[in-house]
Amino acid sequence: MLYFNCDYMEGAHPAILKRLMETNMEHMLGYGSDSYCESAKEKIRRECNCPEADIFFMVGGTQTNATVIRSYLKPFEGVIAAQTGHINVHEAGAIEAGGHKVLALPHKEGKINAHQLREYLESFRKDESNSHMVQPGMVYISHPTEYGTLYTAEELRDLKAVCCAYELPLFLDGARLGYGLMAQNTDVTMETIAKCCDAFYIGGTKVGALFGEAAVFPHGAPKGFFTLMKQQGAVLAKGRLLGLQFDTLFTDGLYYEISRYAIEIAMKLKRILVESGCPLYIDSPTNQQFVVLDADRKKALADEVSYEVWQELEDGGAVVRFATSWATKEEDIWKLKRILE
Amino acid sequence: MLYFNCDYMEGAHPAILKRLMETNMEHMLGYGSDSYCESAKEKIRRECNCPEADIFFMVGGTQTNATVIRSYLKPFEGVIAAQTGHINVHEAGAIEAGGHKVLALPHKEGKINAHQLREYLESFRKDESNSHMVQPGMVYISHPTEYGTLYTAEELRDLKAVCCAYELPLFLDGARLGYGLMAQNTDVTMETIAKCCDAFYIGGTKVGALFGEAAVFPHGAPKGFFTLMKQQGAVLAKGRLLGLQFDTLFTDGLYYEISRYAIEIAMKLKRILVESGCPLYIDSPTNQQFVVLDADRKKALADEVSYEVWQELEDGGAVVRFATSWATKEEDIWKLKRILE
């Protein structure tokens, strides 16, 4: 069986496992106050060119989103997001469980833009009954989005400008950030993101780590963030595990290198799919590829290839997602090619 | 100045004030355990033909909605509502503050229907990632809706049937229930509502009372409802005030009588508006009338008539709402007619 279901089907990059083995019996203080965390933070600060950044490591994406968002919002504020945003659909109401509404805006291939954001905020401002409504309190975007698409540097700067004008923090969910940064033709770098966002996270779970996300606050985190993490159950006792993984990922550019590899494979995969007659559903530059499989091709792949169904179609076909990762083997996509031919 | 802004601009129906005066110095136990509350509940049970109904009196609509909805939902469940539903727009996130997502469906003139509800639930059921999503836990509708429109008895029965099939309680927000029940050509009675809903409330604030809503649970309330009310700050110390008002409203049909009066005035008002050239925005059978005022008419009314602007139009006109109530004076609508001529 060939597996293209998602980007978290394997364990960790071997370099990470190696260091886990090597450091296993070292004595370290708990809760992230160890030297590996310190070292990893220092490396990430350098990547972001933000020597003053606060950085916190958490285990997973939902808890990172929920904790960061909660740390910024007053009880009567909500977070603006694309209707398709992960926090609005696939986090089981984690934001609402924290007391906050997700203020969902229409999306375009998973993205929102500065123009619509400004229109929404302006119209809210003018609404005479707005004191009876959830107040917009911050903006959430993901990069890459749930559709594999990317913002341009200009789009990020424009969003930032609107956020500044309305005094709203901008938060970027980077669960797959590596795959976004290494996409071909993107002009967005880690530094761009650190400049445009008040908070963002660098995804590890889907990019080489066993687990872990690094929340970065370029201009400092809201007061009490660690205690909030603790309250949310988001502090790992053996924080060293997170520190060590991110330290490894940001040593000698490993994070970028493995992301670039996944992108190269994804681009080959895209070509294979298109050339074998599967129309693109979205033209994604990242490691998630969305295509339409007709009923015949679905049958052909049934016993040999595993992927994720995005949407069943009435004619028996489906919109499906193929994902690559740092762990995808190149030979697997050539096998897929042969099956599709 | 003529006031048509809303249906809560005056105090209470004189019959209520009279009884408040008469009973003012009586000694009553607090928190709704007095004889007036008992009497009012008994009368409402008779109106609903539900001798076993549990009834609780609260002060306002937002707190009634929030408390009833919270009493039914598990922490990972949400409440389905029309996108325009009051709980989704104008209650400042009270539902989310209780930890629950409002699962908003597209509306038609403020209503949702059984067909779309079933489709939504079916599609949720089939979604392979639904365990990562907020679970639909109950259904909220309002009658009349925020647009003044009404469900038919058949529509309510159909919604009820879908709710039963998916084991979801159906809750009806009756902030303006009297005006709905007394609309011309409606086939929905208090008994229809008690049969179709697991919970609903009879609005007092907008229908003759100083304040107060009566939450009715035809088949009994969720366990611990009173304590939940207390927690939500929704227990009035002098509960007698609520009991007395609803006892008065449901003595000799006062609630219906004053509602019918408001409807009659509203229908005359509608005719006046239409005949004077204001197109209906929605053809509402209840006490809220939505029309389009052009720029000239807006100017003509400016110093003499007060109403609520629903939406500014680009040509200088606006969609506006005129509301009548038990307290609207018939002479005021003739004055309005003269101004419009």
Added chain:
Amino acid sequence: MLYFNCDYMEGAHPAILKRLMETNMEHMLGYGSDSYCESAKEKIRRECNCPEADIFFMVGGTQTNATVIRSYLKPFEGVIAAQTGHINVHEAGAIEAGGHKVLALPHKEGKINAHQLREYLESFRKDESNSHMVQPGMVYISHPTEYGTLYTAEELRDLKAVCCAYELPLFLDGARLGYGLMAQNTDVTMETIAKCCDAFYIGGTKVGALFGEAAVFPHGAPKGFFTLMKQQGAVLAKGRLLGLQFDTLFTDGLYYEISRYAIEIAMKLKRILVESGCPLYIDSPTNQQFVVLDADRKKALADEVSYEVWQELEDGGAVVRFATSWATKEEDIWKLKRILE
């Protein structure tokens, strides 16, 4: 039957009812934006000698406590209170429902003091694991307390000094404030309270109003307080009712006058109880009197006098509370005297 159960067994002071009648048919905007609210706020600002104070009217004590406390705390902060504090015992977990822990301190006759507060805060500060604990975020006291006792001006200033040193807002629950201010020998005035507290509320429900509490923020309320009120279901549609009541209470000193009357009656009642052989459980200077009734006296009062049992004793007696109010008739305490003789 003579009723001494509590201070909210009757309706409102006749002066309030009179004005409700007179103004019943006036047209007023909703949600507290009417002229009566404005007038009442202005009068309260004068009483407090705080021309810049923000004032909001709410219906009841639990919702006022919950909303004010929520408006100050970050999600990981808790509120310090006496173990016997109303928010810690008799509000059904309203503070926790808002996400916050009540950090309960031992009390002395319902009070906490500056010394113990400082010790608690200092010990918290020194605790090496304090980042894993709920952070103290504000201080709640009640005046009078649940035991009818009072702070002195010096005690309030000392609490304030500690709060300032640790940057904690001080909030005073004044559900029975009038009875506290009019106690004999107190040196605490409305102005003292306004000087020492960041927020407090003036209780109306138990002091002459049908219902209503006035939350006062001498130096301004936290941003967005109105929307938070809305979210908590604490905005009354016909806000005029609250404005009018407080306007009446603060016209010509009515609030103080009726409070003073209740205190005079309470002091006579205390003398009667003591002289008839009922030991004081607490020597309260306010309208709540706590005494020990032995089994014989309990029997003697059984059919003629109603009061609240505070604690059953093993010998068949009980600690009980007798409450007076603006509405207590002097003749009733003489009747009580005769029954006890």
Added chain:
Amino acid sequence: MLYFNCDYMEGAHPAILKRLMETNMEHMLGYGSDSYCESAKEKIRRECNCPEADIFFMVGGTQTNATVIRSYLKPFEGVIAAQTGHINVHEAGAIEAGGHKVLALPHKEGKINAHQLREYLESFRKDESNSHMVQPGMVYISHPTEYGTLYTAEELRDLKAVCCAYELPLFLDGARLGYGLMAQNTDVTMETIAKCCDAFYIGGTKVGALFGEAAVFPHGAPKGFFTLMKQQGAVLAKGRLLGLQFDTLFTDGLYYEISRYAIEIAMKLKRILVESGCPLYIDSPTNQQFVVLDADRKKALADEVSYEVWQELEDGGAVVRFATSWATKEEDIWKLKRILE
């Protein structure tokens, strides 16, 4: 430096690391639906002799406590716990963040007992104002407790009996369960716990795993538990990591074996401490040893031994905690002996 600070200073037992290496590149579905999780669950069910048990793996203790407790409580219910309970002190208000009060009872060496529990519940039941109070909704205990102490099988059965009588679920926090089960002279087995508790968790983080806790529901978990986990950010994407670890720990009795080792070392450590003149603060039968260090001994250990200070004493000494674990080297305690001599 010798480290006795806590039981989570090292990585994982080598057997776990070995299997992580071996299985690293296997393709597994996410979120705990993999074969390692299945296998681990099956093994735990056998240990508990509960073939029908529901089992869920989470990453850490605070999130396990918060999620399990939230899954049982209605919004107006609280959880009973010892005042010293971890959820009441060191989880930053995670329970309150979920909306629930911790109803703290006085403890004896970290334990509560059936008698006091029954008294509390009975007194609550009789309190006439109990509908205004947080309702007791479940009972939380820890085993071993925060003081290293243990319940006997009879004490657990007695607690269970009271819980049954009042229809309250009993939940046992087993963050250090292995060390409790392997204590000398205990008559509590995994099966005892499974019989007495409605829910409990088997701690991995402190007993050989990199991280992970196994929540066990002997008679089935509350409906929707997985979605609640997701909402709490408590679902690990690569759930296989948790499955594999617990599968390893429950293969060939590894969990018990490493726990027994830690206990043996702890007992030797205790003897060394006592014989060198350090009085026991509590006589703990488990891996945490609490002793009083006087000022001289503190100085003597200062540069060579690391431990946790529990409480500074006025004479310059301190109550301190020494913890052993599966990873403690026997030679280290002999070194400690030499330093103390």
